[in-house]
Amino acid sequence: MAYLKFQGEGIFNGREILPAHQVLVTNEKGIIEEIIPATEAGADVQQHQGLLCPGFVNTHCHLELSHMKGLLPEKTGLVDFVTGVMQQRNFTPEKIQSAMAEAEADMQAGGIVAVGDICNTDHTITQKAQSPLHWYNFIEVSGFIPQSAPLRFEQAVKTYNSFTEKLPATGQHQTAVTPHAPYSVSNALFELINGFSAGKVISVHNQETPEEDAFFRNGISRFRQLYTQLGADISFFEHPGCSSLQHWLPQVTQPAAVLLVHNTCTTETDIRFAQQVAAGRQQTLYWTLCPNANLYIEGRLPHVEQLRQNQCAITIGTDSLASNWQLSILSELQTLRTHLPNIPLNELLQWATLNGAQALRMHDKLGSFEKGKQPGILVVDKRLDSVKRLL
Template identity: 50%
Template structure:
């Protein structure tokens, strides 16, 4: 058998850096071994930069790619959502082309697998081509329990169209899902892998704690009485996390307004929880950063996501790492690269193939340059 032997300036295996090592791959990309450079022989190819397993983008909305550059920055979540909803003048062709371009951008940036939010089937033709691995999170929403049945029927139709690609029906956000819709989602017979936009704004906690703030105004504006909604007196995460069952795995996305008490509750929960950071989107939408030091201090399973091109200038996990490094210089590159690789693979339950250079895996690769 012929092997490809790669010796990079720095080799990261998904967990740690190696010095003076050579990565040996089978011709189809399957990992054979990591060996000492002295044993590499004369057919070792040099690689300039950091060689890592392919990046895992745990949160994207590929179907929103046509909104690149369309939404003004730093106006806050409520205004951001309003602007996204107003953008309707795009042909199917323009949407499809933007999806294809965005996927190609992810490939060029070393991304091999994506946790992708779907409200529609727009991305399906592109995904069927199989360039990247996708777990399709079919996102259900509807705060009004009267429409839960009808809404769920629609999401189930979308889900069925995605089959046999990996997919699951998931809640959009704590404030946008009625009790009845929650029940339908969590009892549906499907892969037990969930995602939710969590604590993206302070208003989300206010709504659950006191039934006040921006969401109270938003529902009023929508003509929705919400008389049936009783505030729990707790934060959003503390209110909804106990709904999940122990065998369900959950990806919490954004976590900008997550407290130590929230993290403590998640640690005690039988549901396994991954914390997805999308720093560039947080900066784009509301000029905020998640409480990274708190998450690290509490040994949380951290992963990274780009969110969509509606709220980001690019789809690059390396750019997310650079933004984290800028705001949190105490984080080590090794730590962040493990979030981008092995942790991401575990969060999407694909660590048997992705996330690390371990014998028998076929994780793809990314080559990046520190300081660029």
């Protein structure tokens, strides 16, 4: 078996940056053998400008919305954005398929090796069947009218079965039925999803807009107008008088892990509450940041420092091309670096690699340079200006 040897300006191994005089050794398929001093590496060492880094993990994407690139205006707020997606998502199957193929190729070229992907439809199955990327498919369900819960859930389970049957490699261990968002899922629907989630990872759009917390705290919110526009009678709804997170998280007792996505309005009280609830039932929480989408939709970023100070496991997502100009983890890291220049580089890279792999339960093969893994190998510029894929 031939070995491949790589040396850069340092090696980011998934947790820390090792100094430049180390060499990463893999077999010819890119399966990690070891990291050794350059003095012991012998000949044929490839030299690269930049840090060697495991492949990126994108923990929040909607591949099926790729055809909506540039369609919806920026900074309108979430309520108008959600309305726009619902009204404008229908295109011809050809247009939808070709946009997905292009978006996936871009993700791959940009160093992404795995994706946590939200699926409202089965549109992505054909693309994923031939994809070299790893996928965790979150089959998303919504419905705020309690009476609609059984039917909505049944439809989601049908889509779930399509995915597990047609994508056997992904199978049940990388497919879950997942709630869309607290303001769009009734308690009855949360209960059905929860019953289907034992041992799974689920993903929830959490506290993406101040309107969401207002809906649960005092009931005065633009989400009420949204439901009126949709012709839905939500007069039954009594606001619980707490934040959105404090309303929904206690209801999802079964999943092994929960990805809280966006967290734009999450407070320190919410974080502590969530940690206490999760600890009480041995559940792992991941806090997924999609900074470019937050700037696109709401024009604001989450309190990243608060998450860091509370030792939250942070991961990175791109969201969809309906709310982002590109599906690039590097671009998300650049945005974080611009707004929060004090976060150490190794920490940012860990969010984009190992934490993401752990969140999607793929850390046995991805996320770090450890013997036996096949995480992909990138060269990332130290100033985060560029990324190049080696394997």
